[in-house]
Amino acid sequence: MKPIVRATTLGKQYTIGTREAAYDTLRESITQAVRAPIRRLRSGNGKRNVDTIWALKDVNFDVQPGEVVGIIGSNGAGKSTLLKVLSRITEPTTGRVELYGRVASLLEVGTGFHPELTGRENIYLNGAILGMKKTEINTKFNRIVDFSELERFLDTPVKRYSSGMYMRLAFAVASHLEPEILIVDEVLAVGDAQFQKKCLGKMSDVASEGRTVLFVSHNMIAIQSLCKRALWLEGGAIADDGGAGTVVRNYLSHSFGNKSSEEEVWPDIETAPGNDSVRLHRVQVRSLDEASDQHLTTRTPFCIDVEYWNLQPGANLTITLHLYTEQQVIAFTTGSGSGDPEWSRRNLPAGLFRTTCYMPGDLLNVGRHRFNVLVIKDLSSVIYQYESAVTFEIFDLDERALSQYAREPGVVKPDLKWKTEQVGAL
Numbered sequence: 568m569k570p571i572v573r574a575t576t577l578g579k580q581y582t583i584g585t586r587e588a589a590y591d592t593l594r595e596s597i598t599q600a601v602r603a604p605i606r607r608l609r610s611g612n613g614k615r616n617v618d619t620i621w622a623l624k625d626v627n628f629d630v631q632p633g634e635v636v637g638i639i640g641s642n643g644a645g646k647s648t649l650l651k652v653l654s655r656i657t658e659p660t661t662g663r664v665e666l667y668g669r670v671a672s673l674l675e676v677g678t679g680f681h682p683e684l685t686g687r688e689n690i691y692l693n694g695a696i697l698g699m700k701k702t703e704i705n706t707k708f709n710r711i712v713d714f715s716e717l718e719r720f721l722d723t724p725v726k727r728y729s730s731g732m733y734m735r736l737a738f739a740v741a742s743h744l745e746p747e748i749l750i751v752d753e754v755l756a757v758g759d760a761q762f763q764k765k766c767l768g769k770m771s772d773v774a775s776e777g778r779t780v781l782f783v784s785h786n787m788i789a790i791q792s793l794c795k796r797a798l799w800l801e802g803g804a805i806a807d808d809g810g811a812g813t814v815v816r817n818y819l820s821h822s823f824g825n826k827s828s829e830e831e832v833w834p835d836i837e838t839a840p841g842n843d844s845v846r847l848h849r850v851q852v853r854s855l856d857e858a859s860d861q862h863l864t865t866r867t868p869f870c871i872d873v874e875y876w877n878l879q880p881g882a883n884l885t886i887t888l889h890l891y892t893e894q895q896v897i898a899f900t901t902g903s904g905s906g907d908p909e910w911s912r913r914n915l916p917a918g919l920f921r922t923t924c925y926m927p928g929d930l931l932n933v934g935r936h937r938f939n940v941l942v943i944k945d946l947s948s949v950i951y952q953y954e955s956a957v958t959f960e961i962f963d964l965d966e967r968a969l970s971q972y973a974r975e976p977g978v979v980k981p982d983l984k985w986k987t988e989q990v991g992a993l
Contacts, residue, residue, distance in 0.1 A: 570629035571667050571748060571779050572653065577626040578661035579648050579803075583618040622648040624803040626662070630781070632747075635774040637794035637811055638783045639818055645803040646783045650674055650750050653781065668747025668779070669697050673737055682726035686717060686736050689725055693740045707743050714769070715739035735762060742769050749773055750781045767793065787815050787962060788933055816964045819862045829957045836876055844950050845884065845942050848919060849874040852959045855925070865963050865980055866928040873940055874921045881914045884950075886922040887941040893934050898978040904946045911946060929982030932975065935960045 623645045630636055638646050651657045653664055654672040671693075680689045690711055694704035712718050715735040725733065741749060751770065767789055774780050774793065784790055790797055790811055797814035799807040806821075807814045830851035833839035839846040855868040863869055873886050887902035903922050904911045937958045942951040 568631055569667070570665075571632045571634075572628075572630035572781070573665040574626050574628050574649075574653070574662065575665075576662035577623055577649075577652065577659050577664065578621060579623040579645075579652060579657065580619050580621050580660040583620060621803050623652065623659070626800075626803075626805055628798060628805065628808060630779060632668075632779055633774070633777045634796060635770075635780040635782065635794045637790035637797040637814075638781060638800065639785070639787070639790060639797055639815065640800035640806075644800040646800055647674065647752055648803075649800065650752055650781065650783060654750055666748060669745075670748045670750060671697060671741040671744065671746035672750040672752075673741050674750070674752045680725050680733065680737065683724055685724055686715075686721045686728070689736070690740055694744050697744050697746055699744060704744070707745075711739045711743045714743065714765075731762075738766050738769075742766075742773055746778070748779045748781070752783045753785060787819070791815055791963065812964050815962075819962060819964075829959055831955060831957055839876070840953055841875070842951055844877075844879050844882065844944070846876045846878065847874070847940070847953060848876060849921075850940060850953075850955050850957050852957055863959055863961050864928075865931065865933060865961055866982075868928045869926050869959075871924045871926070871938065872921055873923075874919065875942065876919050877915045877917055880917045883911070883914050883945050884920075885911050885943045885946060886924075887943055888924055889939040889941065891937050891939070892932075892978050893936070896978055898931065898936070902941075902943065904943060930979055931961050932977055932980040933961050933963045 626645075626649065638649065640646050648657070650672065651674060652659050653666070654670060654674060655664075655666075656672075656674065681692060684692060690708065691701065691704055694701075712721060715738075717732060717736055720728070720732065725736070728736070741751075749770070770780055770782065771793055780793070782790070782793060794811045796809065797807075797811040798805055799814050799818045801821075807817050830849060831847075832849045833847060836846055836848075839848060841847055849872065851872040851874075852863075853870060853872065854863060855870055871888060873888075875884075875886075877884055885902060885904040885907075887900065887904070889900050890898045892898055901924060903924070906924070907922075935958055938955055940953045940955055941949050944950045
């Protein structure tokens, strides 16, 4: 099958620190003329080293019709530059791009809109740029307006729109005017959470209609939900190209290091958080999958260690954890009083102790989590409570078919046993 997008030895070089714009006034021109000889002397008789940077370097890939490709990488990796070259906003320094179809791109807020024209006029202008006739645009006009939720402001010049309003209209136009290739940078961050979900759902619909989507995002959940394939850019070059789950897994491993642990440590007992009865020494989250070099996933077993100094000989102490989601919802509460009943009956000598809570895989849902540590005396009274600064994120790295964006609802995501059997006949 012939690819709809082809990039061959693509490179883009920028020069750092040069001024290309003309001087605005006669005064500035004279000032710069006077300064020029001095600058030449400082730079060595007119010779100066020009700093350049390759934002893209020897990039090669094909995209087949109907593919949905996620593009990931750290800031400055070349993602936005690649999309600008693919959208023909900027020319490549080396190589070439071949596009076989109409392209609609959402790269920056307001790109492709004329600020003096109204929202209504810009809808028709964008359609005309895509090569559509007025009758074609008319058939989709009401759907565009309904999606954008901007009917009230349709006859207002877009220069008076907020960035969020710009984004609503731009995405509605780009996704409804049926380009063969839809290129989207992470401009969706401009909208509110509900509109982001609406946009990502629409992108899934666009993909299911057989159109090609190139999608840049730092949201790994969105990348895996929308895309079967991902490109990972690093330093302007392609570091990995393959199934979205595999590429995201490799990217996270590279970005976050090999150990899935975060910790707080207080080596000095005098300044450690606590009181006259107990003081904390360490709070830590660590992976229990010794063979894994990945970040925590929905399937990774891990544990939370709480190390503390007992300052009162003979005290009966247990640890309770309140685990919170990023929405500040308590996912659950667990305590060593019931989870470690033999130890909970002991009176502790003065000293340093470690209590560990073991979390199985297939328990927590994706997202960032935190927890509070409560020290309980005699299984009944809280003698100290600490809101830990340790946070950890759970990722879902399973390969999956294209599905509507959104994480599965709920604070937990258990892998439960199911059974189906026939209990009767027709």
